[in-house]
Amino acid sequence: ETGVTQTPRHLVMGMTNKKSLKCEQHLGHNAMYWYKQSAKKPLELMFVYSLEERVENNSVPSRFSPECPNSSHLFLHLHTLQPEDSALYLCASSQDGTGNSPLHFGNGTRLTVT
Amino acid sequence: GQQVMQIPQYQHVQEGEDFTTYCNSSTTLSNIQWYKQRPGGHPVFLIQLVKSGEVKKQKRLTFQFGEAKKNSSLHITATQTTDVGTYFCAASSGNTGKLIFGQGTTLQVKP
Numbered sequence: 156e157t158g159v160t161q162t163p164r165h166l167v168m169g170m171t172n173k174k175s176l177k178c179e180q181h182l183g184h185n186a187m188y189w190y191k192q193s194a195k196k197p198l199e200l201m202f203v204y205s206l207e208e209r210v211e212n213n214s215v216p217s218r219f220s221p222e223c224p225n226s227s228h229l230f231l232h233l234h235t236l237q238p239e240d241s242a243l244y245l246c247a248s249s250q251d252g253t254g255n256s257p258l259h260f261g262n263g264t265r266l267t268v269t
Numbered sequence: 270g271q272q273v274m275q276i277p278q279y280q281h282v283q284e285g286e287d288f289t290t291y292c293n294s295s296t297t298l299s300n301i302q303w304y305k306q307r308p309g310g311h312p313v314f315l316i317q318l319v320k321s322g323e324v325k326k327q328k329r330l331t332f333q334f335g336e337a338k339k340n341s342s343l344h345i346t347a348t349q350t351t352d353v354g355t356y357f358c359a360a361s362s363g364n365t366g367k368l369i370f371g372q373g374t375t376l377q378v379k380p
Contacts, residue, residue: 254361
């Protein structure tokens with residue numbers, strides 16, 4: 156499925172670096188999400204954007220900064236991360252932002268913080 | 270906050286045996302969704318249940334939503350090696366966009 160594209164697929168960064176994750180959806184959806192998936196933990200919702208407005212910020216540290224310039228693109232800006240932030244970061248989109256429509260996930264970015 | 274508990278965490282079965290994973294919430298849910306994540310892959314949507322007591326089937330997979338809309342199950346009949354992966358339930362209790370995932374059940378199938 157290529158409806159949701161994430162880049163890069165893998166990222167290694169030091170704690171003082173600044174990097175960005177990119178997500179693009181080609182499904183005409185109105186909502187986009189960032190989820191974090193760590194080993195032995197459930198998928199953690201980070202941010203929800205509906206019609207380009209942030210509707211959910213799930214107590215995420217400020218070193219993670221999302222940006223949604225339009226309904227097709229979503230970014231996650233990273234700065235001064237900690238080793239415990241190493242995880243798979245998954246972007247998803249859905250028809251609407253109500254939580255009542257299925258999520259379409261990208262392949263994820265595997266992030267390692269050294 | 271809302272939590273969704275899923276059990277078991279792991280299940281190893283012989284090919285041909287049945288498999289069931291359960292999802293429970295302390296709050297009434299608007300809907301429940303099920304996803305499958307293959308090793309090294311990303312979660313893929315399987316199905317959504319909305320109505321109290323709803324039962325849906327997809328080939329060897331049977332999905333149920335409890336009468337009180339607080340629990341759900343996924344049952345696989347006669348597992349195959351292609352069923353290997355982690356099965357997640359995900360639920361919301363309103364129109365907040367906050368879809369909360371269970372911890373997942375990882376299924377291993379021995380040929």
